[in-house]
Amino acid sequence: MKTLKNLTMCLAMSSTIAVLFFPAPASAQSKLTDPEIASIAVTANQVDINQAALAKKKSKNAEVLNFAQTMTNDHKAVIDQAVALVTKLKVTPKDNATSQKLLADAAKTKAALQTKSGTAFDKAYVDNEVAYHKAVIGVVEGTLIPATQNAELKALLQKVVPALKTHLEHAEMLQKSLNK
Amino acid sequence: MKIAVASGGLLIASVLFLLSGCSSPPEKPKVYTVEIKDMKFVPEDITVKKGDTIIWVNDDIVTHDITEETSKAWSSGPLPAGKSWKHAVTDEASYYCSIHVVMKGKIELE
Numbered sequence: 001m002k003t004l005k006n007l008t009m010c011l012a013m014s015s016t017i018a019v020l021f022f023p024a025p026a027s028a029q030s031k032l033t034d035p036e037i038a039s040i041a042v043t044a045n046q047v048d049i050n051q052a053a054l055a056k057k058k059s060k061n062a063e064v065l066n067f068a069q070t071m072t073n074d075h076k077a078v079i080d081q082a083v084a085l086v087t088k089l090k091v092t093p094k095d096n097a098t099s100q101k102l103l104a105d106a107a108k109t110k111a112a113l114q115t116k117s118g119t120a121f122d123k124a125y126v127d128n129e130v131a132y133h134k135a136v137i138g139v140v141e142g143t144l145i146p147a148t149q150n151a152e153l154k155a156l157l158q159k160v161v162p163a164l165k166t167h168l169e170h171a172e173m174l175q176k177s178l179n180k
Numbered sequence: 181m182k183i184a185v186a187s188g189g190l191l192i193a194s195v196l197f198l199l200s201g202c203s204s205p206p207e208k209p210k211v212y213t214v215e216i217k218d219m220k221f222v223p224e225d226i227t228v229k230k231g232d233t234i235i236w237v238n239d240d241i242v243t244h245d246i247t248e249e250t251s252k253a254w255s256s257g258p259l260p261a262g263k264s265w266k267h268a269v270t271d272e273a274s275y276y277c278s279i280h281v282v283m284k285g286k287i288e289l290e
Contacts, residue, residue, distance in 0.1 A: 070279050074242045077261070081241055159241055162218035169282045 031147045032096070038086050038153065039093035040102070040144065041160075044136055045075040045082075047106040051132075054113055055125045064122045067174055071129070071167065078160055085152055119178070126174045133168040137161065209268075213237060214285065216244050216259075216277075221285035228269050229290050237264040244283070249274040 032040070048071050055068035086093060109128055116124050140157055148154040209231040215222045217239045226234065236246050238259045246265060247255040255278070256265040269287055277283040 066278075066281075073279070077242045159218075162220075163240070163242055166219040166280050166282060170280060173282060 032098070032143070033094065034148060034150050034153055035086075035091050035094035036096040036098070037144050037148050037157075038082060038091055039095055039099045041082050041140075041157065042079055042093055043099040043102045044139075045079045047102055048129075048132065049075045049079075050106060051110065051113070051125065051128065054110060055121075058113075058117065058121050059125065061119075061122050061178075063174055063177065064126065067126070067129070067170060070170070074163055074167065078163070081156060085156055089150060089152065091150075091153075123175075123178050126171055126178055129171040130168065130175055133164055133171060137164045137168065140164065209233060211235060211266075216240055219280060219283060221283065224284070225286045225288060227288045227290055230269060230271075233266050233268050234287065235264050235266040238262060243279060244277045245279055246275055246285075247278045249276045249284070 052068040052071040052075075055064060056072075059065055059068065113121065113124055113128070140161060145154060145157050145161075148157060207229070210228065211233045212226060212228055212235070214226060214234055214236045216236055219240060221236070228234065236256065236259065238244050238261055241261055243258050243260045245256050245259055246267070250273075253273075254267065256267070258279070259265050269289070272289050273287045275285050275287065
């Protein structure tokens with residue numbers, strides 16, 4: 001936990017949405033455990049599903065709605081695979097400071113998004129998705145994969161990265177389209 | 181004279197028969213595979229002949245689809261992980277995954 005306190009990577013949001021903090025790479029002295037990594041992975045996916053649920057409720061833009069549905073389906077597929085794997089490995093995901101922070105920041109972001117409507121909501125949601133996916137990719141590649149001990153969990157995280165990068169590319173495309 | 185005409189006809193028929201025998205038989209349509217892996221169509225561009233078949237295999241962890249891009253003339257519909265879909269090629273096409281719109285591929289004809 002000492003390491004987590006030292007994690008300082010901060011992601012500034014490009015919109016007026018609240019600042020989203022994501023932990024920085026762990027130091028060499030202290031590493032996350034596999035149960036903690038599993039918890040972070042599931043939480044990170046669930047956070048994006050929750051934001052997509054809000055978008056599906058508030059947006060009327062077909063492209064934004066399509067993106068939100070894709071986030072729902074893809075992140076649910078990842079959670080399903082992660083749950084199946086930890087069940088097989090008899091690993092119980094362990095709540096930790098990182099997963100708690102993810103949830104706390106997601107609540108702030110959701111509250112900020114709730115205040116918006118129409119195009120302002122669409123832009124804020126998509127801006128958040130761009131920033132969130134950038135942060136998650138950085139953490140998965142820079143912290144979670146290097147720290148994971150179990151080969152199957154590591155392989156699953158590695159398999160998720162291309163999907164996250166495609167989501168980012170999709171979100172950036174939407175961002176450009178909304179800012180025209 | 182009649183024999184000469186008959187012989188000439190036989191010769192032409194023989195030549196035609198031999199010519200037809202020498203030409204190569206029509207090629208059988210081929211089957212090609214495009215793998216969907218790490219959120220990409222592999223290969224992204226594929227060159228085939230009209231009548232050939234392409235099978236897309238989803239080796240990713242998420243659902244994809246294969247949809248003709250210009251007029252949505254054809255689509256696989258949702259293709260879950262581990263499933264495949266085949267399409268007999270009738271024309272050149274640009275296609276994409278309508279779920280992940282940045283994933284694109286191309287079918288070209290020889």
